[in-house]
Amino acid sequence: MTIKKALLLSFILFSHICLKAQKVTHSFTLSDSSFMLDGKPFQMISGEMHYPRVPREAWRARMKMAKAMGLNTIGTYVFWNLHEPQKGKFDFSGNNDVAEFVKIAKEEGLWVILRPSPYVCAEWEFGGYPYWLQNERGLVVRSKEEKYLKEYETYIKEVGRQLAPLQVNHGGNILMIQIENEYGSYGGDKDYLKINQRLFKEAGFDGLLYTCDPPEAIANGHLPGLLAAVNGIDNPGRVKKIIRENHGGKGPFYVAEWYPAWFDWWGTAHHTVPAENYTGRLDSVLSAGISINMYMFHGGTTRGFMNGANYDDKHPFEPQISSYDYDAPLDEAGNATHKFMLFRKVIAKHLPVGMTLPPIPAAKPTIAINNIKLNESAGILDIxxxxxxxxxxxxxxxxxxxxxxxxxxxxxxxxxxxxxxxxxxxxxxxxxxxxxxxxxxxxxxxxxxxxxxxxxxxxxxxxxxxxxxxxxxxxxxxxxxxxxxxxxxxxxxxxxxxxxxxxPFNRVSGIAFKPAKAVNSPVVKKGTFTLSKVADTYLNMEGWGKGVVWVNGHNLGRYWSTGPQQTLYLPAEWLKKGRNDIVVLELLKSDVNSLNGSKTPVLNKLQ
Missing domain, CATH: 2.60.120.260 (Galactose-binding domain-like)
Known part of the structure; x- marks a missing residue:
């Protein structure tokens, strides 16, 4: 062997050893009473945050806020209709890059709870299912029907390619993976749940799997052998009793969705819950050694047309608003609220000995962009x-x-x-x-x-x-x-x-606009505004009727004078110094040609 070959071989061996040393794997298991991380008891203090509801450029900043409140874990769904918008065409780029979201969490010292069930609910369009499933004749979601399982398998294997390598037992930071999602509220077919478990394992999810359900549905929704987490309660004695009853008489104890707030829908007052109502309950749950996932820690915004709706035989059709502020500890723009401050104080009492919380990042600056003119238009019948x-x-x-x-x-x-x-x-x-x-x-x-x-x-x-x-x-x-x-x-x-x-208005770049003129029909309007500095802002749509707004090509969501939401959050990350483009689709008030901005949101005004 020549000296040159010997040196090359040594370099290759050295590189291989270094790579193996960098990939530190962990163990995450269940004891009879607690989660065990690397053989030591671990209490998850997790907060839910969904990657598509936050601009990719802001993921890291939101995670720093999570650390500052005392969270050690982030929970997120994975959204099938984002990743396979058309059959067989997958997209994990840009704001859909969930693997990058998980990796950034690791860099920020956060573990991840992953919820990639094909059904997510989440106040999300079709509960996360892609619309095209309805075109498959005979397909029945959340069932053992053959066509559904075939599409489900294709999807979950694509998700597995992205995320299975990031599990904790492979050197990543994903602690647990949830199969299905509150299935007990929908059905009780244990064979269907077993198929879920098999598909997840075949997709590479060989770590710890669990199910979650509200108390009244947990008997239907859990799968023997998997941890049966509970949603929506926080009485320590009741949490432990229900989980023991459904998990072989033992723990660990996990509230997979702990609700310190709620979501909104059009035409109903903005939902708020005082933080003081929940601080004592948070304290008692953590004191009892119970792990939690706060739904939501940070709601963000349901962009574009991705909001869902509620409907049953007793309630009218209730489409949800674009803001997913949720009255969460971190507001829609990612700033700390009063609830954040009080929860942080509670969590600080339960930190491991010697650990202190990082300082809270400063609130983000805001600007008000006033008198935005929309001088060009195109009638809906002209495009x-x-x-x-x-x-x-x-x-x-x-x-x-x-x-x-x-x-x-x-x-x-x-x-x-x-x-x-x-x-x-x-x-x-x-x-x-x-x-x-x-x-x-x-x-x-x-x-x-x-x-x-x-x-x-x-x-x-x-x-x-x-x-x-x-x-x-x-x-x-x-x-x-x-x-x-x-x-x-x-x-x-x-x-x-x-x-x-x-x-579909999936883009507005190809519309031919002309100087605005009066019409009595739906219209698309265009304008520009110039900025010397960029910062978060809110577009106030109170003088408008109903429609959608795009800024620099980004769909900010729907507005509707009926309320309670009257403003659209416009993140600094989507603005630029100099000229910015704005497009508004207005259905009802075709004569309005200007709008103003605001430094603060209006989320509680019904008309």
């Missing part, structure tokens, strides 16, 4: 793509469209007054006659009919239908198609021969 023609109206799903809007167009004979009825409208429709808005229908109020007087002659009838968010919880997961899902009737007669125009 229509090529239509799909059909005798009867087609759903979003039949058009292979996920979110946004569909415009249904037809021509009818006028000179009549009668009732126009949209059977099974889902969810919101702007009605236009000869290009002018004449009314709206809103599923929230069980509205499906409007009285119309049509002028004499051939009349253009346009129905702009918005998907307000697919149901994310309960028995109606299987009845989640959008658009006009049955028929349109006028004066008792079915209307046929429709042209359907898909308007």
């Amino acid at each position: 229509l793509p090529k239509p799909v023609l059909n005798k009867t109206p087609l759903t979003f799903e039949a058009l292979n469209q996920d979110y946004g809007f569909v415009l249904y167009h037809t021509t009818v004979t006028g000179g009549k007054t009668g009732i126009l009825k949209l059977n099974e409208l889902r969810d919101y429709a702007v009605i236009m006659v000869n290009g002018k808005r004449v009314g709206v229908l809103d599923r929230r109020h069980k509205q499906d009919s409007i009285k119309l007087t049509l002028p004499v002659g051939k009349v253009r009838l346009d129905l702009l239908v918005e998907n307000l968010g697919r149901i994310n919880f309960g028995p109606y997961l299987l009845k989640n198609k959008k658009g006009i899902t049955e028929s349109v009737v006028f004066n008792g007669k079915v209307i046929y021969n429709w042209a359907m125009y898909s308007l």
Whole structure:
């Protein structure tokens, strides 16, 4: 062997030894009473935070805030509809880079609880399921049905490629992985849960698996042999009793979702819960050695069209708002709240001996951007793509469209007054006659009919239908198609021969704008504003009606004058010095051409 070869071989061996030394694996196991990390008792003080609800550029800053409050762990779902938006096309880039989210948590000294179940609930569109599952004939979510399991397997193996190497037993920081999600509230098929367990293991998740359910559903939802975590209670005695009853008479004891607050939906007052109501309860749970995952520690924002909705036979359709502030310890913009401060004091009492909390990062600066002018516009009827023609109206799903809007167009004979009825409208429709808005229908109020007087002659009838968010919880997961899902009737007669125009608004860069002019129909408006410095801000939409806002191509979410949310959070990370572009889709108040910013949010104003 030459000296050169010998040196090369030595270098290769040395590099291999160094790499092995860097990859320190840990053990994470269960004792009868506690979690064991590297053989020592470990109490998880975790907070839920979802990577798509926070700009990627801000992940690290939010995690520093978690450490400052005393958390040692972060919990997150994995969202199937983000990662496989169309069948067979996967996306783990940009804000979908969940592996990078986990790695940043490790760099910041945080462990991770991973919840990659295909169903997440989470006030998220279709509970995390991709819309296209509904196009698979016979597919039944959350079941042993063959087509569902095939798609589920494909998805979870892709997730496994991204995240299985980051488990604690492989040198990463993922402590535990949850299978399914509150399944006991939906069904009780233990064979289905066993299939979940098998698929997770085949995907590479060979660490500690667990289930979680509320107390009344835990008997249905847990799988013998796995830790049965409980959600939504914090009485120490009750927590321990329920888990023992479902885990062979022993612990450890884990509240997988501890709720110090709640979410909001359109038309209902903003939910807030005083921190003082929860400090004593947090103290008692931690004093009892119980581990918790705070849902939410930081809610963030449900961007774009990804909000879900609640609906059952007793409650109206309730689509959730874009803000996921949740009255959480960390507010929508990532700043510490009064609740954060009080919880931090409680957690500080339970730190290991000799450990102190890092200082709280300063609140982020804010600016108010006033008098933003939108001087260009494009009427919705002027930007229509090529239509799909059909005798009867087609759903979003039949058009292979996920979110946004569909415009249904037809021509009818006028000179009549009668009732126009949209059977099974889902969810919101702007009605236009000869290009002018004449009314709206809103599923929230069980509205499906409007009285119309049509002028004499051939009349253009346009129905702009918005998907307000697919149901994310309960028995109606299987009845989640959008658009006009049955028929349109006028004066008792079915209307046929429709042209359907898909308007998903997944981007607004290709719209041809002209100088703004007065119209009485939905309109897209464009403007610019110039900044000498960037900082967080809020766009106040109180003078507007209903729609969506994009800044520099980023969809900030929906606004709706009905409230309670009246502002849209605009993070500093998406602004730039100099010129910034803003686009607004407005459905109801076409004559508004300017808006103002605010340094603070308005999340509690109903109109």
